[in-house]
Amino acid sequence: MPQYTAKDIAKIVAMSKEDIEKLDYETAMSKLEIVVDALEQEGTSLEYGLQLYSVGTALSKKCSAALDAAEEKMLQLLGTIQNPAEQPFDPEKDGR
Amino acid sequence: MNLLKPAVPFPVKVLSVEDLTKHIKDVVENDNLLSAVWVQGEISNLVKAASGHCYFTLKDDKAVLKACLWAGNRRYISTNFKNGDLVMVYGGISLYAPRGEYQIVVTDLRPAGIGALYEAYEKLKNKLQAEGLFDEERKMPLPFLPKGVGVVTSSTGAVIKDIFRVIRRRFRNMPIYLVPVKVQGDGAAKEIVTGIERLNADSRVDVIIVARGGGSLEDLWAFNEEPVARAISDSKKPIISAVGHETDTTIADLVADKRAATPSVAGEFVVPVKDDLLELIRQKSQRLSRTIKSIFTIQKQRFEKCAQCRFLVKPSLMVAERRNNVMNLSRELDINFKSFIEDTKHKFELLNARFMALDPKVLLKRGYIMAMDDKGKVVTSVKKLKKGAGLKLGFSDGYAGVTVDIIEK
Numbered sequence: 032m033p034q035y036t037a038k039d040i041a042k043i044v045a046m047s048k049e050d051i052e053k054l055d056y057e058t059a060m061s062k063l064e065i066v067v068d069a070l071e072q073e074g075t076s077l078e079y080g081l082q083l084y085s086v087g088t089a090l091s092k093k094c095s096a097a098l099d100a101a102e103e104k105m106l107q108l109l110g111t112i113q114n115p116a117e118q119p120f121d122p123e124k125d126g127r
Numbered sequence: 128m129n130l131l132k133p134a135v136p137f138p139v140k141v142l143s144v145e146d147l148t149k150h151i152k153d154v155v156e157n158d159n160l161l162s163a164v165w166v167q168g169e170i171s172n173l174v175k176a177a178s179g180h181c182y183f184t185l186k187d188d189k190a191v192l193k194a195c196l197w198a199g200n201r202r203y204i205s206t207n208f209k210n211g212d213l214v215m216v217y218g219g220i221s222l223y224a225p226r227g228e229y230q231i232v233v234t235d236l237r238p239a240g241i242g243a244l245y246e247a248y249e250k251l252k253n254k255l256q257a258e259g260l261f262d263e264e265r266k267m268p269l270p271f272l273p274k275g276v277g278v279v280t281s282s283t284g285a286v287i288k289d290i291f292r293v294i295r296r297r298f299r300n301m302p303i304y305l306v307p308v309k310v311q312g313d314g315a316a317k318e319i320v321t322g323i324e325r326l327n328a329d330s331r332v333d334v335i336i337v338a339r340g341g342g343s344l345e346d347l348w349a350f351n352e353e354p355v356a357r358a359i360s361d362s363k364k365p366i367i368s369a370v371g372h373e374t375d376t377t378i379a380d381l382v383a384d385k386r387a388a389t390p391s392v393a394g395e396f397v398v399p400v401k402d403d404l405l406e407l408i409r410q411k412s413q414r415l416s417r418t419i420k421s422i423f424t425i426q427k428q429r430f431e432k433c434a435q436c437r438f439l440v441k442p443s444l445m446v447a448e449r450r451n452n453v454m455n456l457s458r459e460l461d462i463n464f465k466s467f468i469e470d471t472k473h474k475f476e477l478l479n480a481r482f483m484a485l486d487p488k489v490l491l492k493r494g495y496i497m498a499m500d501d502k503g504k505v506v507t508s509v510k511k512l513k514k515g516a517g518l519k520l521g522f523s524d525g526y527a528g529v530t531v532d533i534i535e536k
Contacts, residue, residue: 056426060426060429060430060433063430063433064429064433067433067436067438067439070436070438070439071436071438077445077446077449080438080445081442081445083438084438084439084442084445087436087438087439088439091430091433091434091439094430094433094434095430095434098423098426098427098430101423101426102423105419105420105423108419109416109419109420
């Protein structure tokens with residue numbers, strides 16, 4: 032769990048949907064972890080909790096989409112690694 | 128006794144022929160000069176025995192020297208020789224006791240006049256060494272896997288075949304570009320230099336082998352010439368030399384980035400074994416697949432841990448939990464209020480009971496009576512009474528007047 036301050040959370044809560052859309056997976060994921068941790072804190076007010084929920088949902092969606100994309104790409108690459116295309120070999124052309 | 132004769136000691140100590148010969152043999156064979164010497168002369172009486180050993184005589188105008196060349200040493204000698212050849216041989220003097228003869232046991236044999244070549248070799252070697260051309264820091268590393276291999280050697284003979292065979296065996300489709308050159312005789316050095324330059328300019332090549340089979344110093348001479356040394360040193364691409372046998376080091380070998388003992392070894396240096404590489408790639412790919420899968424799994428778990436946060440899954444919990452709190456508090460308030468009322472009531476009752484216990488009427492009801500004097504004041508002591516005085520007795524339900532008759536203290 033990353034260390035964070037109230038200021039960090041405030042910054043995250045202030046993010047727009049567009050801002051979140053621009054984040055890479057790792058950044059979005061770290062922010063989501065902070066949001067979840069803050070949401071589970073006892074002293075969080077209801078109003079703040081709802082703001083955290085709103086930004087948390089957007090971050091979660093972003094992370095989930097990034098993971099889906101990564102998984103698809105990974106499977107595609109794994110397929111390439113496991114079945115490499117044979118290079119044509121022409122002994123007449125190669126060599127001298 | 129003839130006194131004119133030089134004095135001869137008495138024959139007190141007489142050696143046997145064998146002992147004397149043994150002594151001479153010891154002296155001769157342990158002498159620094161005689162045990163390792165180059166000597167020059169003309170070959171005569173040459174006998175090449177079926178065993179492979181050679182016997183001959185070296186002679187000049189004034190002297191002869193018997194020589195033998197054992198088959199084991201003969202194998203390493205590349206110079207051909209016959210009767211009448213002027214040669215220089217290297218070896219040690221040995222004494223053959225049964226015949227009382229000494230001879231030179233030859234370990235190397237080269238054409239005479241080659242001394243000048245050796246001098247030129249040493250001179251160039253020292254010069255280039257002083258320039259730092261042999262320094263380890265100048266040597267370029269060989270590419271791990273070249274695009275193509277350039278070879279400067281003769282287009283005929285075992286050398287190019289060996290190189291081809293080894294490279295093909297290790298890496299079947301490795302392109303090999305041969306620049307055929309003369310490797311000995313007039314113009315050889317020039318052709319070798321041109322070959323190195325051509326391959327330097329050829330972008331398909333990134334490592335060069337300069338090779339020649341074994342031969343005499345004269346045969347290998349092109350590889351001891353300065354232009355060849357300079358061309359190797361100036362090459363922008365690493366050069367492997369495979370010239371002659373391992374025992375004769377040419378200047379080209381010293382300047383080259385790497386020296387191979389034989390052309391086959393040069394082939395081994397220049398390319399890795401393709402099958403080994405493919406296996407390595409296969410292993411690395413597997414590891415890569417495993418790693419990427421595990422990275423993905425870790426990230427997925429990390430994400431799911433967050434995504435499972437109950438407030439994200441069911442935000443209504445945020446309200447519900449708080450509503451619950453409110454209800455709990457409200458219930459607590461009710462309970463607390465009731466118990467407060469109860470407490471208060473209880474306290475009042477206790478107080479009331481105590482108060483009631485103090486009410487005189489209650490005492491009167493229980494059979495006590497209250498005495499009052501004529502003024503209605505409560506009498507609490509007999510001392511205040513006098514015989515015949517009137518007393519008013521209060522009961523719970525009325526009064527009675529009595530007169531004091533007896534006073535006892």
